[in-house]
Amino acid sequence: MRLCLVGDRCGKTSLLQRWMHPHRPIEPESTVAIDLKSFSISIDKRRVIIRAWDCSGSNAYDSLLDKYIFNSSLTLICFDLTRMDSWIKAQYWIKRCQEKPFCLIGTKLDRESEREVKEYTIKQHLKEVGFVLYHEVSAYTGENCTDCLQMIVRESIRNVDVFTVNDFQDKSTCFVM
Numbered sequence: 224m225r226l227c228l229v230g231d232r233c234g235k236t237s238l239l240q241r242w243m244h245p246h247r248p249i250e251p252e253s254t255v256a257i258d259l260k261s262f263s264i265s266i267d268k269r270r271v272i273i274r275a276w277d278c279s280g281s282n283a284y285d286s287l288l289d290k291y292i293f294n295s296s297l298t299l300i301c302f303d304l305t306r307m308d309s310w311i312k313a314q315y316w317i318k319r320c321q322e323k324p325f326c327l328i329g330t331k332l333d334r335e336s337e338r339e340v341k342e343y344t345i346k347q348h349l350k351e352v353g354f355v356l357y358h359e360v361s362a363y364t365g366e367n368c369t370d371c372l373q374m375i376v377r378e379s380i381r382n383v384d385v386f387t388v389n390d391f392q393d394k395s396t397c398f399v400m
């Protein structure tokens with residue numbers, strides 16, 4: 224399954240680190256251009272391989288990202304719940320990704336007291352653009368991270384073909400392309 228993470232400097236790499244290594248401390252470094260990360264998740268007795276394009280939040284790379292978005296099963300549009308400018312950038316990505324499936328993710332839920340983007344504002348906007356998946360997570364505490372990933376994978380499995388690779392002894396192994 225191919226994911227593409229976009230959004231400004233809001234915690235995309237940290238979220239991926241949390242998904243890949245649930246028990247390790249987060250050690251993010253600002254991403255230069257685009258990183259490819261691969262990991263797997265067990266879901267409904269299947270092993271799903273995930274390949275994630277982790278895109279830099281710097282505006283300098285925005286023009287390069289169309290082909291990664293186009294070639295992904297799902298784009299994860301991320302934004303920082305504690306910064307209004309991050310939400311404005313997310314709205315830009317929502318407009319740009321409207322032709323493809325996407326999911327919206329609000330980060331830094333652990334800083335709820337500093338929240339600038341109200342849930343009501345987000346939901347109103349989502350109503351205007353039609354139904355999209357929306358999650359709020361904290362990579363720091365791990366809150367909602369696993370649930371969010373499971374829902375993303377389940378939703379993608381419903382939308383794309385699933386191939387069982389016959390070469391594998393374990394017939395429960397599935398690759399979602």
Ligand SMILES: Nc1nc2c(ncn2[C@@H]2O[C@H](COP(=O)(O)OP(=O)(O)OP(=O)(O)O)[C@@H](O)[C@H]2O)c(=O)[nH]1
Pocket residue numbers: 230231232233234235236237238251252253254255278279280281330331332333334360361362363364
């Ligand atoms: N409080 C809090 N801070 C976070 C969380 N996730 C990330 N951060 C902080 O947010 C900053 C950016 O994190 P990154 O994971 O590098 O963000 P990014 O979106 O990958 O950034 P770029 O690669 O530059 O686009 C770092 O200082 C992180 O420590 C979180 O869940 N809670």
Ligand SMILES: [Mg+2]
Pocket residue numbers: 235236237252253254277278279280
């Ligand atoms: Mg990054």
